[in-house]
């Protein structure tokens with residue numbers, strides 16, 4: 237079905253970006269998955285092509301285009317199974333903090349180079365002891381004259397190895413009550429003294445995306461690296477998490493489509509009992525059910541994307557989409573894998589990668605259980 241949110245301009249951009257992905261990204265995905273990280277040059281090529289920050293302001297090198305151009309980039313990368321470079325974290329999750337809350341000097345320093353692919357961005361919320369309960373972060377950034385002194389550790393940070401700057405969620409007022417009022421966001425440069433990267437973590441899926449522990453030991457950063465105002469960090473996070481979660485839904489739908497397309501093609505070719513497995517009613521019904529659910533999910537995500545572009549506050553609805561689409565992705569990848577039989581379990585068959593990659597979608601960006609907590613609250617419960 238034709239998707240109504242995209243104009244001809246978006247579709248031209250999609251065709252152009254797809255050619256770029258086929259030429260510059262897809263041939264390297266296997267190697268990057270093996271290495272657990274992508275080549276630095278991939279970021280610069282993405283930046284040069286104008287694929288990082290289409291939605292960012294023109295005065296800093298962006299295209300000033302609507303967010304749907306960034307959505308096209310997300311969809312094409314997810315459909316190509318390219319989880320590195322992790323452009324969505326960089327462009328759609330981190331950059332908005334700079335565009336919305338950054339000072340002119342911060343925008344000139346970080347945003348311009350982020351758009352060109354020279355400054356890879358990461359955001360560090362999660363800590364070894366604190367994930368879902370974000371208000372309870374233990375990392376501290378204590379003001380000392382013209383500097384903040386940052387101490388603490390973070391974990392599971394996407395782009396943790398590649399990043400040149402990281403937005404650190406830290407307590408500037410550890411005594412604040414309630415605790416979320418003490419949270420601030422601080423930009424830490426990749427080469428700041430006292431900032432160390434830990435391991436590039438080995439994981440089940442998203443193999444090419446580097447995910448790391450980060451350590452801050454008396455890490456001194458200039459006081460003007462504070463994003464926005466002191467104590468406003470939690471509010472800023474809540475404002476931007478809507479887009480982060482919507483992006484996860486966008487990626488989930490594109491990944492579902494890829495799994496389905498590949499499985500339909502396989503079902504037409506693979507024979508059992510003298511006929512293609514797609515001739516069995518079970519295969520037809522399974523794929524018909526998944527195709528229906530994908531259309532339904534896409535319609536909801538597109539409706540939310542249109543509302544998001546209009547600037548509406550749709551936190552509860554986005555939470556619904558985040559849990560529902562990622563849950564669907566898990567089911568789609570599992571059902572499709574089953575139709576590949578034993579081949580589905582083999583690394584050479586990308587459906588096995590889809591199955592592994594789907595697992596994290598229900599966990600990061602706020603777990604699906606937390607999404608239901610948010611929805612229940614909106615219903616007046618809890």
Ligand SMILES: Cc1cc2nc3c(=O)[nH]c(=O)nc-3n(C[C@H](O)[C@H](O)[C@H](O)COP(=O)(O)OP(=O)(O)OC[C@H]3O[C@@H](n4cnc5c(N)ncnc54)[C@H](O)[C@@H]3O)c2cc1C
Pocket residue numbers: 325359360361362365366367368369391392393394395439442447596599600601602603604605606609
């Ligand atoms: C590949 C990957 C990339 C990531 N990238 C980043 C990143 O770039 N930046 C970043 O900051 N973080 C990142 N994360 C971390 C991710 O956001 C957290 O893992 C996630 O928020 C969950 O936190 P946790 O792992 O501490 O789980 P916990 O919070 O310990 O939760 C454990 C379980 O308890 C459940 N639970 C917790 N509280 C409740 C509740 N109130 N009600 C019901 N159930 C509850 C959870 O749903 C979950 O099932 C990444 C994680 C992964 C795996």
